Amino acid sequence: MSDSSIAFIGGGNMAHSLVGGMIASGRKPTSIWVADPFVDQLDNHRHRHGVNVTQENTEAAANADVIVLAVKPQILRDAAAQIASIVQERKPLMLSIAAGLREPDISRWLGGDVPVVRAMPNTPALIRCGATVLYANPSVTGQQKALAEEIMGAVGLCLWVDEEEHMDAVTATSGSGPAYFFHMMECMQAAAEDLGLPADVARQLVLQTALGAARMASEGEDEPGTLREKVTSPGGTTAAALEVLGQEDLAGVIKKALTAARDRSRTLSDEFGKD
Ligand SMILES: NC(=O)C1=CN([C@@H]2O[C@H](COP(=O)(O)OP(=O)(O)OC[C@H]3O[C@@H](n4cnc5c(N)ncnc54)[C@H](O)[C@@H]3O)[C@@H](O)[C@H]2O)C=CC1
Numbered sequence: 050m051s052d053s054s055i056a057f058i059g060g061g062n063m064a065h066s067l068v069g070g071m072i073a074s075g076r077k078p079t080s081i082w083v084a085d086p087f088v089d090q091l092d093n094h095r096h097r098h099g100v101n102v103t104q105e106n107t108e109a110a111a112n113a114d115v116i117v118l119a120v121k122p123q124i125l126r127d128a129a130a131q132i133a134s135i136v137q138e139r140k141p142l143m144l145s146i147a148a149g150l151r152e153p154d155i156s157r158w159l160g161g162d163v164p165v166v167r168a169m170p171n172t173p174a175l176i177r178c179g180a181t182v183l184y185a186n187p188s189v190t191g192q193q194k195a196l197a198e199e200i201m202g203a204v205g206l207c208l209w210v211d212e213e214e215h216m217d218a219v220t221a222t223s224g225s226g227p228a229y230f231f232h233m234m235e236c237m238q239a240a241a242e243d244l245g246l247p248a249d250v251a252r253q254l255v256l257q258t259a260l261g262a263a264r265m266a267s268e269g270e271d272e273p274g275t276l277r278e279k280v281t282s283p284g285g286t287t288a289a290a291l292e293v294l295g296q297e298d299l300a301g302v303i304k305k306a307l308t309a310a311r312d313r314s315r316t317l318s319d320e321f322g323k324d
């Protein structure tokens with residue numbers, strides 16, 4: 050673990066997950082600064098993670114080796130403008146986790162000619178089980194790439210893409226992805242309760258089943274399709290359920306949902322990436 054200092058501009062949900070995961074991976078809390086205008090948010094960071102906090106973006110950014118832009122896409126331009134002169138003086142590595150916003154827009158808002166890595170993490174980073182995809186602009190040095198990978202790799206899977214365009218599909222798949230699985234859990238729990246199971250039994254069964262299925266698919270030899278077949282006895286209960294999912298075109302619904310997320314990522318950049 051390098052002793053680089055990291056500043057978060059924006060201390061919301063995703064910053065909490067990343068900061069929590071980084072500290073769990075052994076990073077010193079004193080190497081992290083979090084800036085956010087809301088005192089409650091900062092108190093939360095200080096108490097939960099023991100990091101440095103400030104309401105001033107410039108104070109957090111002043112001495113950082115890496116600055117993580119962790120505000121909503123609609124805020125990013127203003128937040129970038131506030132720290133642009135600091136960034137131009139020192140040229141730290143800029144890591145934007147904002148959905149949709151394109152690297153050339155972010156670089157321009159920071160005054161141009163800045164090393165920018167776009168990252169798309171997800172909230173399971175909190176338990177070091179995240180999935181992050183990185184894209185670097187040409188100003189990012191090999192050393193900075195290694196640093197970005199070290200930071201994001203400490204909180205889970207970390208992959209690179211060479212084409213920025215892929216970031217929209219990545220956002221639709223893994224950035225938003227945890228929400229799809231959480232929703233599936235909500236739906237299964239509600240259905241199990243409707244079938245008469247006590248709520249606590251339904252909850253425990255759904256969560257353990259999700260965990261078991263995810264672990265088998267990620268840790269074992271078999272592909273998800275093979276694992277599905279091994280559960281499905283001909284003429285049995287699973288076949289009855291899967292037939293309904295097929296009739297209702299679950300695959301089509303999921304494709305539509307990911308396409309909507311991908312398209313929203315694209316329009317975010319058109320909406321908030323203009324001058
Ligand atoms: N929540 C998620 O699962 C993921 C979010 N992202 C991206 O991360 C970014 C942040 O998302 P969330 O953490 O979910 O949002 P959030 O709303 O929880 O956090 C944003 C934080 O920014 C603060 N803020 C507002 N104006 C500010 C300013 N001028 N300077 C500094 N901080 C300011 C807010 O007080 C808030 O605490 C977004 O761009 C989103 O696209 C990316 C991957 C996953």
Ligand SMILES: O=C(O)[C@@H]1CCC=N1
Nearest residue numbers: 147148220224225226
């Ligand atoms: O919903 C969003 O826009 C953000 C980006 C990926 C997950 N949350």
